[in-house]
Amino acid sequence: MKLQVKLFGLVAALGILAACSGAPNLSNNVPGVPSDSPTSFSQSQASANKSALVGAINQIAVGLTGDFGPSSASPTEAAAALVEKEYPTVAKDLRRVQLTGGSLRIQGTANCEQGGTVTFPDDGDIVDNDGDGIPVYAEIRYNNCKEDGVTANGLLLGMQDKNDSNPAGGFTFLIDLSLTDGTDTARLALGIDYTPGAGGAYNVRYGYLIQENDDKLAFGVNMSYTPKSDGNSDPYDAGFVNFTGRFVYKLDGENYVLDMKGENLEHSSSCTSTFVSGKATFQDNAGNKLVIQYTGCNSYTVTYNGNPI
Numbered sequence: 001m002k003l004q005v006k007l008f009g010l011v012a013a014l015g016i017l018a019a020c021s022g023a024p025n026l027s028n029n030v031p032g033v034p035s036d037s038p039t040s041f042s043q044s045q046a047s048a049n050k051s052a053l054v055g056a057i058n059q060i061a062v063g064l065t066g067d068f069g070p071s072s073a074s075p076t077e078a079a080a081a082l083v084e085k086e087y088p089t090v091a092k093d094l095r096r097v098q099l100t101g102g103s104l105r106i107q108g109t110a111n112c113e114q115g116g117t118v119t120f121p122d123d124g125d126i127v128d129n130d131g132d133g134i135p136v137y138a139e140i141r142y143n144n145c146k147e148d149g150v151t152a153n154g155l156l157l158g159m160q161d162k163n164d165s166n167p168a169g170g171f172t173f174l175i176d177l178s179l180t181d182g183t184d185t186a187r188l189a190l191g192i193d194y195t196p197g198a199g200g201a202y203n204v205r206y207g208y209l210i211q212e213n214d215d216k217l218a219f220g221v222n223m224s225y226t227p228k229s230d231g232n233s234d235p236y237d238a239g240f241v242n243f244t245g246r247f248v249y250k251l252d253g254e255n256y257v258l259d260m261k262g263e264n265l266e267h268s269s270s271c272t273s274t275f276v277s278g279k280a281t282f283q284d285n286a287g288n289k290l291v292i293q294y295t296g297c298n299s300y301t302v303t304y305n306g307n308p309i
């Protein structure tokens with residue numbers, strides 16, 4: 001399974017897992033569909049912002065290929081890469097607090113350079129009863145950890161098996177960090193709540209939230225994946241994605257909130273950058289629609305109320 005392989009790689013790279021009594025339910029903290037109310041979205045706004053919206057949909061297609069990012073050894077690097085284009089300051093802060101591979105071997109508690117701690121798992125506490133590689137609960141947590149003038153709190157990484165007696169029981173993955181740098185404050189949350197179904201189908205609640213001072217970028221979907229009936233035994237080389245969700249963009253004076261819908265977006269493992277058919281729709285509070293219609297790998301049209309933009 002691509003998603004699980006991806007997360008396996010992440011955890012293997014870290015080389016550690018933890019168990020924790022009284023573990024929180026990570027699923028509750030996964031950023032879901034944002035609650036912000038949709039706003040108006042004019043044709044000129046659509047033209048000016050279409051690349052960000054196309055990028056958000058293409059990012060889902062890229063995620064299905066199993067690539068978490070160019071530097072999947074580090075969850076903060078993966079998160080930084082995800083927000084690099086829209087949110088360079090947050091990306092920079094994430095990299096500044098990023099731990100080195102060496103220090104990740106430390107178990108227990110480590111002191112941060114300028115105060116505070118990072119709590120790490122203890123190998124001896126790992127619990128994975130169903131042997132699927134997803135621990136019943138694991139986390140790496142910043143506790144007022146100060147490095148390079150940035151103070152970090154929260155989860156650098158959390159993982160949870162939703163049913164540790166069933167390898168097909170699903171899992172949750174969460175990054176949830178608060179960063180402060182002088183008077184600047186930022187929060188980054190990135191989560192995946194995965195529930196497998198029959199025959200390789202699955203449902204995912206996926207979302208991220210990036211806030212810095214008054215700026216906010218948020219994206220959340222409830223998504224289903226259905227394998228394509230292509231005659232082979234691999235459910236993940238081809239399939240269809242459907243979702244509903246919302247996109248929030250409040251950055252650099254630009255401000256819009258749109259409902260999102262994905263319909264029969266076709267994933268093909270031979271295309272690692274976009275969907276190859278199907279459509280995604282962004283709709284404002286007055287029914288105006290920006291539609292991305294995929295016609296092949298790296299081939300799509302973008303329209304606003306039916307007119308190409």
Ligand SMILES: [Ca+2]
Nearest residue numbers: 128132134161
């Ligand atoms: Ca497990």
Ligand SMILES: [Ca+2]
Nearest residue numbers: 230232234235
């Ligand atoms: Ca197949």
